[in-house]
Amino acid sequence: MGSALANAWERATPWPAGWDVRFVAETGSTNDDLGARAAELPDGTVLAAGHQTAGRGRLGRRWEAPPGANLLASILLRRPPSDPGELVRRVSLAAVDACRAVAGVEARLKWPNDVIVGDRKLAGVLAERHASDVVVVGIGLNVGWAPDGAARLGDDVDPADVLAALLAAFDELPADVGPAYRAALDTLGRGVRVERADGDLVGTATDIEPDGRLVVVDGEGSTRHVSVGDVVHLWPRSRGEPP
Numbered sequence: 001m002g003s004a005l006a007n008a009w010e011r012a013t014p015w016p017a018g019w020d021v022r023f024v025a026e027t028g029s030t031n032d033d034l035g036a037r038a039a040e041l042p043d044g045t046v047l048a049a050g051h052q053t054a055g056r057g058r059l060g061r062r063w064e065a066p067p068g069a070n071l072l073a074s075i076l077l078r079r080p081p082s083d084p085g086e087l088v089r090r091v092s093l094a095a096v097d098a099c100r101a102v103a104g105v106e107a108r109l110k111w112p113n114d115v116i117v118g119d120r121k122l123a124g125v126l127a128e129r130h131a132s133d134v135v136v137v138g139i140g141l142n143v144g145w146a147p148d149g150a151a152r153l154g155d156d157v158d159p160a161d162v163l164a165a166l167l168a169a170f171d172e173l174p175a176d177v178g179p180a181y182r183a184a185l186d187t188l189g190r191g192v193r194v195e196r197a198d199g200d201l202v203g204t205a206t207d208i209e210p211d212g213r214l215v216v217v218d219g220e221g222s223t224r225h226v227s228v229g230d231v232v233h234l235w236p237r238s239r240g241e242p243p
């Protein structure tokens with residue numbers, strides 16, 4: 001990344017107004033690049049990469065993608081909501097809209113940060129706070145390549161079109177995305193195994209708190225609130241449960 005961050009990403013159709021979209025052919029991690037310059041970069045800076053040599057998920061896990069195949073991008077937002085999870089929800093919902101608009105793919109969400117097709121992961125979102133007033137939200141979305149067992153949009157889709165549609169959809173989100181998030185969250189009403197550092201929890205995901213915590217009723221009927229964990233969807237939503 002040069003002193004000017006990276007090259008402006010040229011495309012035939014303009015980017016949605018208000019976003020400064022940059023492109024670098026290869027870097028370590030777009031989240032790290034924007035985070036390193038969080039103090040100086042303006043709100044709405046977007047960095048996309050053709051390849052990441054150190055793409056990250058949560059908890060230091062790797063995000064895999066071969067060069068040139070997928071959407072790998074991070075968005076810098078100033079004056080974020082107090083809960084960075086709110087931005088995960090907003091970017092995830094924008095990604096769902098973008099997949100529908102660009103590829104005709106109906107994606108849904110899995111708590112806390114996955115975009116899925118069926119039960120296969122299509123995209124992951126990672127929000128990181130860098131100062132009290134800056135959050136960088138990264139998304140890796142499989143377009144031309146996916147690892148075994150994961151989903152992708154397809155070879156005929158241009159990652160730049162997905163990003164443009166995502167940014168446009170983000171701009172259109174209502175102030176309160178709670179209802180849209182609940183409607184898109186496939187986890188609600190399903191049997192889940194929540195894998196956590198202090199052990200697995202199996203039960204039914206019954207609700208989502210306004211602060212983003214997942215409510216799970218376990219086998220003994222106890223209600224548990226989960227802030228951090230990985231969810232595996234088990235049994236399907238039963239008839240009459242909320243969507």
Ligand code: BT5
Nearest residue numbers: 029030031055056057058061064073124125138139140150
């Ligand atoms: C995530 O983490 O899902 C968030 C991924 C965010 C990646 C973007 S790319 C642009 C920006 N720059 C970065 O460095 N990061 C962001 P998590 O929930 O921890 O899931 C990580 C797990 O997903 C891995 O341990 C693998 O099991 C799986 N995984 C890795 N690559 C994948 C892929 N391309 N498709 C589906 N699953 C993948």
